[in-house]
Amino acid sequence: xxxxxxxxxxxxxxxSLVSVVGVMAADPGPAxxxxxxxxxxxxxxxxxxxxxxxxxxMFIHYNMATYKGxxxxxxxxxxxxxxxxxxxxxxxxADAAKSAGMKYAVLTTKHVGGFCLWDSKYTTYDVMHPDxxxxxxxxxxxxxSFTSRGLKVGLYYCWRHPGFDAGESKGKYKVLxxxxxxxxxxxxxxxDFQKKQIAELMxxxxxxxxxxxxxxxxxxxxxxxxxxxxxxxxxxxxGCGNWWDxxxxxxxxxDLLISETKHHREKEKTYKYEPAETCWCxxxxxxxxxxxxxxxxxxxxxxxxxxxxxxxxLNVGPDKQGKIAEAxxxxxxxxxxMWIPINECLSGxxxxxxxx
Numbered sequence: 531x532x533x534x535x536x537x538x539x540x541x542x543x544x545x546s547l548v549s550v551v552g553v554m555a556a557d558p559g560p561a562x563x564x565x566x567x568x569x570x571x572x573x574x575x576x577x578x579x580x581x582x583x584x585x586x587x588m589f590i591h592y593n594m595a596t597y598k599g600x601x602x603x604x605x606x607x608x609x610x611x612x613x614x615x616x617x618x619x620x621x622x623x624a625d626a627a628k629s630a631g632m633k634y635a636v637l638t639t640k641h642v643g644g645f646c647l648w649d650s651k652y653t654t655y656d657v658m659h660p661d662x663x664x665x666x667x668x669x670x671x672x673x674x675s676f677t678s679r680g681l682k683v684g685l686y687y688c689w690r691h692p693g694f695d696a697g698e699s700k701g702k703y704k705v706l707x708x709x710x711x712x713x714x715x716x717x718x719x720x721x722d723f724q725k726k727q728i729a730e731l732m733x734x735x736x737x738x739x740x741x742x743x744x745x746x747x748x749x750x751x752x753x754x755x756x757x758x759x760x761x762x763x764x765x766x767x768x769g770c771g772n773w774w775d776x777x778x779x780x781x782x783x784x785d786l787l788i789s790e791t792k793h794h795r796e797k798e799k800t801y802k803y804e805p806a807e808t809c810w811c812x813x814x815x816x817x818x819x820x821x822x823x824x825x826x827x828x829x830x831x832x833x834x835x836x837x838x839x840x841x842x843x844l845n846v847g848p849d850k851q852g853k854i855a856e857a858x859x860x861x862x863x864x865x866x867x868m869w870i871p872i873n874e875c876l877s878g879x880x881x882x883x884x885x886x
Contacts, residue, residue: 585633589845609645626863669685673737744772812844
């Protein structure tokens with residue numbers, strides 16, 4: 531059959547179907563508002579399976595610690611400290627992630643310093659503080675930049691664990707904003723405040739599919755309570771809980787097993803791995819610290835993690851201008867040049883164009 535005639539017939543048939551559907555839908559009855567239309571809740575296993583398909587993501591540690599030159603901030607630094615000197619180019623972050631073949635990203639919305647990168651109604655200790663020069667919702671920027679490029683987004687939130695007050699560290703690390711200063715608020719009040727902030731983030735950013743809970747473990751709430759909280763945030767929100775105790779990292783809790791700079795161990799004899807995520811640093815530390823590991827080393831880690839039913843979450847730490855170092859950008863590009871073809875091969879994906 532002549533191609534023009536064939537496609538002309540297809541177009542005519544499509545137009546006819548649209549016309550018929552239009553007549554049938556002339557009196558559809560009461561419309562159901564989009565906001566109230568139900569979204570099928572996946573089972574935890576379904577969410578875990580979907581999560582593992584992503585394989586490789588970007589962790590972004592950027593917060594008050596970036597400007598203090600430390601990995602953990604003590605006390606409450608002045609909000610004026612958070613000053614990148616102009617708009618942070620989160621589009622460049624997303625482009626760097628895309629070049630590496632990453633499928634999702636996680637941003638530190640609130641770290642140990644308690645400073646919030648979004649405009650929170652529960653505190654003034656955030657990017658919109660009168661003394662903070664930035665005056666932009668950085669989480670909103672992050673979500674827009676990454677989702678516009680087809681990448682999924684997750685949010686990191688640090689919980690205040692009782693362990694922060696152990697030994698000489700007692701009271702040193704606030705973690706929570708001044709409105710819920712641990713020195714004047716009970717553990718129950720702290721938990722309630724943190725739940726409200728996470729729920730607020732999910733309400734503001736419904737695009738988020740993943741909550742990365744740091745220092746959340748049974749000392750704060752039992753796993754069953756944590757799961758109920760995650761499920762209450764919206765349909766198909768997956769969550770992890772990163773243990774406070776380093777010796778227990780990688781142990782079951784919430785929806786995923788989490789490890790830091792260490793691969794999940796092989797199960798002797800059974801080799802039945804639980805869904806997990808392995809977190810690693812491209813540079814020397816979590817927050818900006820310079821130096822990069824070799825792309826070949828990183829790709830090897832991705833393959834190892836994936837072989838153990840674990841996604842690989844690679845951290846980059848933007849500098850005081852909110853920029854990813856040029857050396858890291860180049861390393862991510864090289865990682866992509868190696869990883870993307872490998873992933874396509876392992877996934878059975880092809881890029882063969884249909885021949886006419």
